[in-house]
Amino acid sequence: MSSTPISSPPLQPMADATEAPLESGSAPASALISAPVHRPRRLRRTDALRRMVRETMLTAADLIYPLFVMEGEGQQEEVPSMPGCFRYSLDLLLDEVKAAYDLGIGAIALFPLIPYHQKDNAGTESYNPDGLIPRAVRAIKQAVPQVLVITDVALDPYSSEGHDGIVQDGQILNDETVAVLVKQALAQAEAGADFVAPSDMMDGRVGAIRKALDAEGWINVGILAYSAKYASAYYGPFRDALDSAPKFGDKKTYQMDAANTEEALKEVELDIAEGADIVMVKPALAYLDVICRIKQHTNLPVAAYNVSGEYAMVKAAAQQGWIDEQTVMLETLISMKRAGADVILTYFAKAAALALRERGARKNL
Ligand SMILES: NCc1[nH]cc(CCC(=O)O)c1CC(=O)O
Numbered sequence: 307m308s309s310t311p312i313s314s315p316p317l318q319p320m321a322d323a324t325e326a327p328l329e330s331g332s333a334p335a336s337a338l339i340s341a342p343v344h345r346p347r348r349l350r351r352t353d354a355l356r357r358m359v360r361e362t363m364l365t366a367a368d369l370i371y372p373l374f375v376m377e378g379e380g381q382q383e384e385v386p387s388m389p390g391c392f393r394y395s396l397d398l399l400l401d402e403v404k405a406a407y408d409l410g411i412g413a414i415a416l417f418p419l420i421p422y423h424q425k426d427n428a429g430t431e432s433y434n435p436d437g438l439i440p441r442a443v444r445a446i447k448q449a450v451p452q453v454l455v456i457t458d459v460a461l462d463p464y465s466s467e468g469h470d471g472i473v474q475d476g477q478i479l480n481d482e483t484v485a486v487l488v489k490q491a492l493a494q495a496e497a498g499a500d501f502v503a504p505s506d507m508m509d510g511r512v513g514a515i516r517k518a519l520d521a522e523g524w525i526n527v528g529i530l531a532y533s534a535k536y537a538s539a540y541y542g543p544f545r546d547a548l549d550s551a552p553k554f555g556d557k558k559t560y561q562m563d564a565a566n567t568e569e570a571l572k573e574v575e576l577d578i579a580e581g582a583d584i585v586m587v588k589p590a591l592a593y594l595d596v597i598c599r600i601k602q603h604t605n606l607p608v609a610a611y612n613v614s615g616e617y618a619m620v621k622a623a624a625q626q627g628w629i630d631e632q633t634v635m636l637e638t639l640i641s642m643k644r645a646g647a648d649v650i651l652t653y654f655a656k657a658a659a660l661a662l663r664e665r666g667a668r669k670n671l
Pocket residue numbers: 458460461462470505506540541542543544545557612613614615
């Protein structure tokens with residue numbers, strides 16, 4: 307192709323490359339190029355204009371901050387595969403919750419590191435009323451009463467097998483597990499949890515938990531259901547954090563196949579019928595289409611879990627100097643909101659809230 311010379315206007319000094327002058331050119335110089343009727347670039351000309359027509363917003367109030375808690379005092383341990391992410395002993399956890407709340411993050415989700423000697427096949431420790439999670443919930447509710455406390459309902463951190471259910475002959479028992487999950491949820495409600503979040507993917511657990519909560523008078527304790535939770539390799543760093551990797555096999559007989567969407571809609575429908583208040587898709591980034599479909603399918607708030615492996619990928623690339631961490635983080639989170647998520651669980655919660663504060667409501671991206 308021969309290059310047609312196009313005369314351009316003389317270069318003007320420009321203060322900010324992201325702002326274009328009102329008159330950036332003359333009429334097309336060549337008869338070969340006809341002037342377009344529509345010029346979408348008009349709406350991208352200045353920052354104020356871009357902000358005005360921006361379709362999606364991310365705010366700290368959208369975020370849930372997942373936190374790892376462990377026994378001890380005055381201790382925090384960085385998770386090696388999640389730089390910048392720590393397991394906290396209870397006292398230090400309170401400082402982290404306060405710091406997050408002060409940044410405008412209204413909700414936290416708790417996950418426990420359980421010492422191996424407290425683990426067994428039935429996850430008995432999961433419903434100990436004086437266990438690590440009930441103690442953490444009480445302490446947080448005392449120190450920062452306004453923060454919404456969400457507790458994870460699943461056996462894996464408590465399971466000697468590293469599975470989300472009771473194991474028998476290499477199988478994960480469903481109904482027997484649900485009976486334990488119900489006890490776990492009740493212990494958490496008793497401790498003061500605002501929401502319980504079953505992440506186990508046993509069938510029928512949302513209905514069983516709702517029924518038990520209501521029977522015990524916890525009518526205002528909500529259920530954030532991990533409805534479409536996929537069997538994903540993106541959970542690796544989380545399992546490092548809690549030392550909860552399966553001791554045998556994988557989780558494919560209860561978590562979903564990565565290739566399925568219709569099944570996600572079915573899972574969501576069931577959880578809604580069973581009494582879920584919020585439905586969740588997990589992981590988020592590789593499943594934006596699923597978030598989008600579910601958002602169109604229900605009027606309930608939809609949550610997305612920006613999981614540990616998604617966090618680790620961004621951190622690792624940023625540490626290499628290959629990407630700009632803050633901008634990629636915000637771009638990633640906004641993609642989840644754009645797909646239809648109302649709420650995002652993310653290990654970036656504090657960093658994102660800080661970045662939004664720094665950049666100001668003015669920018670967002
Ligand atoms: N009930 C288990 C649970 N709850 C949350 C996560 C993963 C979260 C993350 O990767 O950030 C997992 C891991 C798993 O299913 O093995």
